[in-house]
Amino acid sequence: MSLVLYEKEFKEINECLNNLLLGAKAKSIFLVDKSGQLITNIGDTVSFDSIALASLTAGNFAATSALAQLMGQNEFSLLFHQGEKENIHISVVESRIILVVIFDDRTSLGLIRLRVKTAISVLSEIFKRLFVKVKKEKELIKSMSKKEESHPKPEMQTPSKPLEALSEKQDSTKDNSQGTQTEPEIQESNNKTSEQSDRFGEDFQQKAANKIDNLFMD
Amino acid sequence: MSFINYSTREINLKLVYYGPGLGGKTTNLIYIYNKVTANNKGKMISLATESERTLFFDFLPLDLGEIKGYKTRFHLYTVPGQVFYNASRKLILRGVDGLIFVADSQIQLREANIDSFKNMKENLIEQGYRLPEIPYVIQYNKRDLSNILTIEQLDQDLNPGGIKTFEAVALSGIGVFDTLKCISKMVLNKLMG
Ligand SMILES: Nc1nc2c(ncn2[C@@H]2O[C@H](COP(=O)(O)OP(=O)(O)O)[C@@H](O)[C@H]2O)c(=O)[nH]1
Numbered sequence: 001m002s003l004v005l006y007e008k009e010f011k012e013i014n015e016c017l018n019n020l021l022l023g024a025k026a027k028s029i030f031l032v033d034k035s036g037q038l039i040t041n042i043g044d045t046v047s048f049d050s051i052a053l054a055s056l057t058a059g060n061f062a063a064t065s066a067l068a069q070l071m072g073q074n075e076f077s078l079l080f081h082q083g084e085k086e087n088i089h090i091s092v093v094e095s096r097i098i099l100v101v102i103f104d105d106r107t108s109l110g111l112i113r114l115r116v117k118t119a120i121s122v123l124s125e126i127f128k129r130l131f132v133k134v135k136k137e138k139e140l141i142k143s144m145s146k147k148e149e150s151h152p153k154p155e156m157q158t159p160s161k162p163l164e165a166l167s168e169k170q171d172s173t174k175d176n177s178q179g180t181q182t183e184p185e186i187q188e189s190n191n192k193t194s195e196q197s198d199r200f201g202e203d204f205q206q207k208a209a210n211k212i213d214n215l216f217m218d
Numbered sequence: 219m220s221f222i223n224y225s226t227r228e229i230n231l232k233l234v235y236y237g238p239g240l241g242g243k244t245t246n247l248i249y250i251y252n253k254v255t256a257n258n259k260g261k262m263i264s265l266a267t268e269s270e271r272t273l274f275f276d277f278l279p280l281d282l283g284e285i286k287g288y289k290t291r292f293h294l295y296t297v298p299g300q301v302f303y304n305a306s307r308k309l310i311l312r313g314v315d316g317l318i319f320v321a322d323s324q325i326q327l328r329e330a331n332i333d334s335f336k337n338m339k340e341n342l343i344e345q346g347y348r349l350p351e352i353p354y355v356i357q358y359n360k361r362d363l364s365n366i367l368t369i370e371q372l373d374q375d376l377n378p379g380g381i382k383t384f385e386a387v388a389l390s391g392i393g394v395f396d397t398l399k400c401i402s403k404m405v406l407n408k409l410m411g
């Protein structure tokens with residue numbers, strides 16, 4: 001299981017969060033995966049250690065969910081912690097993503113709740129679409145590698161310059177990011193996608209190994 | 219869980235140190251934290267009891283820097299080893315990309331190692347993972363002590379599959395980076411297919 005984000009969805013997500021930030025007069029907003037990975041953060045991001053915040057939020061949320069199950073609830077759909085000056089409002093999107101809103105007395109819990117509700121429905125749509133896209137891409141990779149097995153040398157079916165392919169894709173997705181038809185775009189990304197190693201370039205592993213050796217030294 | 223953001227060009231990976239209580243998982247992280255330069259690490263978080271025992275988890279983000287334009291990070295977690303914290307262990311395993319099983323080499327902890335290893339496999343299965351599919355290595359820690367099991371004994375108990383193992387004295391750092399290097403590379407290789 002992995003989370004993959006593309007330019008188009010990432011832009012949409014940030015747009016949605018910006019609307020939320022302004023509309024709710026929040027201080028900052030973090031989007032975190034349930035495993036503790038920070039997806040994005042906007043607003044005042046310097047006052048907090050965002051990586052630490054992401055990990056702790058996921059831990060907090062996981063613990064509370066376990067608590068909910070213990071009580072026979074499926075999951076608490078939102079958490080709210082009140083601080084002296086700042087408050088934190090936590091909710092879930094598509095049962096996988098955690099939305100964290102930090103706010104102070106320039107706004108109210110009521111307004112936060114209202115705006116968060118709207119934002120969640122927008123985010124849900126984006127993530128649903130993203131999950132479908134990622135799944136399709138995975139299936140395509142599978143079917144492609146099967147084809148390659150049956151036809152040993154099919155004259156390079158896939159581009160071996162993934163980073164270029166990636167930036168091309170990003171440009172072209174920008175063009176049709178207005179429209180709602182996602183179908184052509186999925187197909188396009190499929191055409192240009194092969195194995196991850198193709199995406200990152202063949203020497204990625206070697207470069208990574210060198211970094212690891214240099215960094216992790218006694 | 220690996221997180222790849224093609225838009226911001228980031229790759230994040232999650233490594234979990236698993237093993238019996240007091241085996242040296244937190245000690246591994248502390249050593250790494252102390253040795254890695256400030257640029258390459260974030261804040262280390264320890265949710266511990268007053269007696270310093272891990273209550274929920276330790277967390278240490280490591281930054282490899284850019285690899286071909288991709289900011290690449292490892293998030294290191296430890297689980298609490300005590301038997302009664304199983305609920306917490308399950309939560310921390312969520313989205314794991316690579317595992318380090320830290321065994322305590324002391325003779326009297328033989329059962330504790332075996333139980334913890336079994337517990338790890340059960341918890342993984344419960345979340346839909348199977349061990350051979352997730353990169354993992356084993357660290358035989360506390361090799362400096364005198365009342366310890368032989369490597370053959372430890373292998374027999376914990377390593378029937380013959381995967382990569384490391385002898386370590388986490389307290390003085392011996393074997394800590396070798397273990398981490400190996401699992402990091404395994405995880406990246408898996409990610410690249
Ligand atoms: N002798 C010895 N003691 C160790 C070694 N590694 C850890 N310890 C000690 O074992 C105890 C438990 O270590 P800790 O890292 O908290 O274990 P954890 O429960 O797995 O996180 C501490 O007192 C450590 O100082 C080692 O290699 N040799």
Ligand SMILES: [Mg+2]
Nearest residue numbers: 243244272296
């Ligand atoms: Mg510990």
